[in-house]
Amino acid sequence: MASSFAKAGSSGSEKRRKRMISNRESARRSRMKRQKHMERKIHEDNKKYAALWQRHFALESDNKALTDEKLKLAEYLKNLQQVLAISDRFLNPWQVHGSVKSITTSGMFQV
16 A cells, blocks of 8 residues: 555656646746747837937928028018118108108197
8 A cells, every 4th residue: 555655646746746847837938928028029119219219300400401491581581671671762762761750740830
């Protein structure tokens, strides 16, 4: 009978040993799977990050170009306004330019 218990005990320890080996292998596969998943996510995030930086630099460049164009157009408008002011003086030389009140509306001739 002792030999049957020994066989049963060794059979149980053999099963336990096989189960431990199987569990270790399963845990190793799980770690590998998780690691591959994380590496894939990191790679995807790095690609998104690079694309966002590229877009950022493109927008920054566009913004600079538009700001420069705005300054040039503002200067051009200022020059046009000066030309118009000068041409008004030449086209209407007898008109008084500026904020001068008319003598009749100033109240000088009121009774």
